[in-house]
Amino acid sequence: MRVVVGNRPLLEAIAIEKSFDYKLFEDLSLSLYAKQSVAVMGRSGTGKSTLLHILSTLLKPDRGEVLIQGKSIYSFREEEIEAIRRKEIGIIFQSHYLFKGLSAYENVETATLLAQTKIDKSIFELLEIDHVMHKKVSELSGGQQQRVSIARVLSKKPKIIFADEPTGNLDKESANRVIDALNSYIQHYNAALFLVTHDFAIAKKAQKLYQLENRRLNIR
Numbered sequence: 001m002r003v004v005v006g007n008r009p010l011l012e013a014i015a016i017e018k019s020f021d022y023k024l025f026e027d028l029s030l031s032l033y034a035k036q037s038v039a040v041m042g043r044s045g046t047g048k049s050t051l052l053h054i055l056s057t058l059l060k061p062d063r064g065e066v067l068i069q070g071k072s073i074y075s076f077r078e079e080e081i082e083a084i085r086r087k088e089i090g091i092i093f094q095s096h097y098l099f100k101g102l103s104a105y106e107n108v109e110t111a112t113l114l115a116q117t118k119i120d121k122s123i124f125e126l127l128e129i130d131h132v133m134h135k136k137v138s139e140l141s142g143g144q145q146q147r148v149s150i151a152r153v154l155s156k157k158p159k160i161i162f163a164d165e166p167t168g169n170l171d172k173e174s175a176n177r178v179i180d181a182l183n184s185y186i187q188h189y190n191a192a193l194f195l196v197t198h199d200f201a202i203a204k205k206a207q208k209l210y211q212l213e214n215r216r217l218n219i220r
């Protein structure tokens with residue numbers, strides 16, 4: 001039997017603070033473990049996207065630390081951060097960024113070339129798009145396009161997935177499919193999910209659900 005010593009979170013935020021015109025949050029701490037999904041809800045303008053950008057290395061907080069696998073991301077050299085962004089982190093937005101003239105398959109291929117991974121068809125099955133991968137993006141429905149853009153991100157095999165309103169443009173059935181696929185991905189690949197959403201039905205599928213309000217993350 002193997003003993004696992006020190007089960008560190010994949011991602012930790014320690015006492016982070018950020019202001020733009022007003023203070024969005026302060027003394028905000030959070031841990032995200034492998035196989036764990038965390039959802040954040042909150043009114044528009046409370047700083048959910050800003051928090052996601054800070055946690056995903058895209059933005060620096062005014063105070064506090066973000067640790068990835070136990071190391072402060074501000075201690076990494078620029079090349080190391082770029083490698084983390086390219087390989088370890090996957091970010092999914094409400095609107096997708098696909099090449100319209102290419103097929104769904106070719107879109108995923110460009111991402112795997114950059115991340116130096118192989119295309120894994122099980123991801124297409126997970127997202128129920130395996131039968132449309134040969135089609136041009138412009139021939140797919142909105143829900144299918146969003147799932148292709150998610151396949152593009154997951155094909156890099158990221159350890160931490162950040163999703164900012166990923167189901168905002170989807171009908172209920174497509175939204176459920178997307179969230180179920182993300183949750184199976186993190187179980188299967190020992191990854192973690194940080195999800196921002198307005199949709200309570202989607203948010204409550206996460207293991208932990210927070211509300212960002214009064215500059216704090218409160219458990220719901």
Ligand SMILES: Nc1ncnc2c1ncn2[C@@H]1O[C@H](COP(=O)(O)OP(=O)(O)O)[C@@H](O)[C@H]1O
Pocket residue numbers: 020021024042043044045046047048049050051
């Ligand atoms: N890069 C930026 N520069 C200036 N203000 C910003 C920037 N990003 C976000 N903000 C402001 O911070 C607040 C929170 O924005 P955001 O994080 O997008 O909130 P949410 O995602 O919860 O709706 C808003 O008032 C927004 O205008």
Ligand SMILES: [Mg+2]
Pocket residue numbers: 048049050164
């Ligand atoms: Mg937002």
